[in-house]
Amino acid sequence: MDRISALRNVEDALADFESGETDLEATERRVLNVLRTYATEFEDGDLTTYRATGGERAEGIVVVAESQSAARDRVTDLLDADELEFEVERMG
The missing domain is CATH 1.10.287 (Helix Hairpins)
Incomplete structure (x- = not known):
């Protein structure tokens, strides 16, 4: 969509x-x-959606980013925490 x-x-x-x-x-x-x-269903050139998994605070957060590492940085920034244990997976 x-x-x-x-x-x-x-x-x-x-x-x-x-x-x-x-x-x-x-x-x-x-x-x-x-x-x-x-x-x-998000598609915008170099951007894609990523979902955070693992870690109580990060679980289920979805962000748009250029890469997996950028997505991880965005989740960390959103939660205002530097040391969280979680992974990000590409959606869709």
Whole structure:
């Protein structure tokens, strides 16, 4: 899913919420599903998505980066910690 499609899907979800066709919980699920689909299908030239595994604080964090080492640096920066035990795996 490209960025424009993702934005349209989020916009549709918000419009349904505003019109009363769905409630907040359903809207949140729909938007979360759009974001997860976007992240797992992300393709942008040199960038790709990586998921952190292992280590309690890092587990499941997903970032976009140019390489596995850059992804590891991003996760470390996000958690503001230098010495964490975790790995990053390419998604998709």
